[in-house]
Amino acid sequence: MTEHISDLDDKFGGRMARPMAAAFLVNTIVPGLRASASDGVRYALRSAAADHCYLTGYMAMDERADGLAQAYYTKALELAGAAGDHLTYCTTLRGMSVQAVDLGHGSLAVRLADAAASAAPEAGPRMRAFLAGQQAHAAARTGDRTRALLHIKEAEAAMEKAESRAKAFGSYDPSALNYHVGQVRHELGDGAGAVESLELADRLREPVYRRTRVRYNAMLAERKLAVGRLEEACSVWDRVLDDYPHVRSGRCDDRVRIMLSALRPHLGNARAREVFERGRTSAIGVRSAGMR
Secondary structure, eight states: OHHHHHHHHHHHOHHHHHHHHHHHIIIIIHHHHHSOOOHHHHHHHHHHHHHHHHHHHHHHHHHTOHHHHHHHHHHHHHHHHHHTOHHHHHHHHHHHHHHHHHTTOHHHHHHHHHHHHHTOTTOOHHHHHHHHHHHHHHHHHTTOHHHHHHHHHHHHHHHHHHHTSOOOTTSSOHHHHHHHHHHHHHHTTOHHHHHHHHHHHHHHSOTTOHHHHHHHHHHHHHHHHHTTOHHHHHHHHHHHHHHGGGOOOHHHHHHHHHHHHHHGGGTTSHHHHHHHHHHHHHHHHHHHHHHO
C-alpha cells in the first residue's frame, strides 16, 4: 500500500495522495501495531509503519504543511529505531535534511545529512550516493565549497559503481544525482553549470515522476533566466505548465508563484507575457480545483 501511494504521489503530488496515506495509517497500521504477534512480525510491522510514516511526512512537506511533516518524520524515526531498521532511519534523517534546505536552514540541514550518512555505515553504493548527494547540497547551502565538492565527488563515484550493477528503478538515479550537482553549482555561484546539470537531469528523468518534473524544470527555467536566457526559460516554463494542472503540490505552487514574479519585469517581451498569462490562468484553475 505504501508503494502504491508513493506512485500516486510521484504522479499527482502530496496534496492528492496524503489523505489516503493518513487514513490507511489510522485505520489499518495503528491497529496492526497494537495486535499480538511474534517478535519477528512486530519488528516487520514497525519497519513497514516507519516507511509509511516517512512517506506521509514527505507528502505533508510537499503540501507545505511543514510542522505536520516534522511530526510524521519524528514518528518514523521512533518506529524505525524500535524495529532496528537502519535504512528507513537514515532515509528519514535525510528527508529532514531536504526539508531543512528547502526552508533555508543550512546548518541544520548539514547536521541532519551527516547524521543520516553516519546511521548507514554498511550502505551499498546507490544508498551512499543518495546520502552524499544530500550532504553536498546542504554543505553548498552553507557556502562550504570544500565539503560540497568532496561529497558530490563521493556521490558521483558511488553512482558509477551502482550503475554498473542491476539498475533499481524508483531509487536514487543519475537524474537525481545531476539535480544535486546542479544545486551545488547554483549555490556556489556557477549559474551556467547549474543550467547544464539540470538539463541533463531532465533528459535522464523517468517520465513517471511528474511532480518532480514540474518542480525541477521550474528551477531550470529560473536558472536560465538568471543567466539571461529569457526565451529558453519561457520554453521550459511552457513545459512546466503542461504538467502543472495535473499535480496537487504546495511546492509546485511555490514554483509557479516564483515564475510569475520572475516574469513580471519582462512583460514587455511578447513571449514572456504569453507564458505569464498562461501561468496566471493555470494557477487560478489549480486553486479553484483545490476548493472543490
